[in-house]
Amino acid sequence: MAAWADTASTDTWLNRLSQSMGELNYRGVMTYSRGDHQESLRVTHGTYNGEEYERLEHLDGERREVIRHGQQLTCIQLGRRLDLLFHRHLLKAGLSDLDPFYEVSIGEEGRVAGHRAVNLNIKPRDELRFGYRLALDYDTGLLLRSEAFDASGRVLERLQFVEVEIGQPLKKEWLGDVQSAAKTAPDPLPIDRVIEEEQMPWKPQWLPPGFALTLAPHRPNDEALTYSDGLAVLSIFVESTTAPLPSGEGSAMQGATVAYTRPVQISTTPHLVVVVGDVPAATAKRVANSIVWDKEQQSEASNIK
């Protein structure tokens, strides 16, 4: 079954990973941990009656889950329903293009969640991004464990299957019931286009090398530019605020995700630039500080939502 695995290159493993996460049937329990915080989640993925389903259930604390059925993504929390649209197939980062920015090597074999696992070490070639250690199922390439670490080698967060079954047919009751959620939710908005830099009155003048604009859903009042280098993703939000401008800047971190906030004045309207991403704080700050406004649209910039 895994004859390919014995001689596989890092590229093969990365492509295999990318493929398996989207194509395989799997169901298991994983832990997500950062610092002293840890929670358990059940993950179900696969096809049922020819349609693709994906479900993530938080098993600790209040009940909340995310269900994807085809292109519709639904977040449920305490009966409240939030529909999001999901064009997953629009773009999938090409993991094999990482080489200019990350050094990928195959580590020792191990065992994760009862599965024979291959470890991939992904070190950044600069200080602008984090590193990753991935453990992939030897037979299928499924991601069994993922760790993000900073320049000192400190693990920032870890996602790991505790137990996972791969390749079994899905049962209907595993897929969740989106319909049972509150009926009061608005219909999902159609996505007829994706945001491009030209559509925004602002854009970053600096991004870490290799970060390219990705496709993102376009909804009123929820506009952002999202960039990725194939592993790390960062989003830039620029929003007007009715409150007086805060006088400082701020950054906070949760796991491997940094949020950097910076107030700016455009014409007479206070705005906030917020950069959220899985990158070091210095990177997020540099991106936020590089935002420039299109001069012609500067007078309209106060209309940004």
Add this chain to the structure above:
Amino acid sequence: MSDVSGSRHDKLGESISALVDGEADELELRRLLASADTQSVRNTWRDYHLQRDMLAGVDMQFAHLDISQRVQAALAAEALPSVAVAGSRWWRPLASVAVAASVATAVVIGARSFSPGTDNGNAAVAQTQPVLNVNRAYPQFSPALSPVAGNVAVSAQYNDLIPNAGVQPVALDPDQLAQQRLQQYLLRHTERAALNNSQGVINFAKVSQLNNAQ
């Protein structure tokens, strides 16, 4: 002649040592940077770090990287600003770090001032971490809050972060409000991230609150 270059080298060595120990100031850093293309300085830098990290029990993962590149990147990004959110359960503020500190402790060493791994929700940790007091002005903004860590500064700061006044802050303390705002941005970011990497909905494992998205 060799005495002169030798003493200069010693001086640089001292500066590097001070930087590694979090005791250098910005001027010293810039001086180091100016001479950072001599191989001996780089080697000294590396030796000091390896020594220090071995003492501290830190695994130096990135020792192979070119230090000057990191320093320059950090300088370009200037100082990391400060925020502290007291008792935050989810988002942990980053400690106050000025230029030299961001290089010496956050970017290069990474073990002390930049310590998300501890995530113990205690802002006091941020304040007690070694920080070089190289305060920098942010001329484009009101200087009312200087970039130093502290609960007061933070509260004031985040109390104002209410784009579009979409969230009524009345009943919330600034910490809760800040957490809520950050969770919203995280959710919106995660939705986009899920489109663009192979983990799909697993990305949402990082989002503790799924409501308040819009």
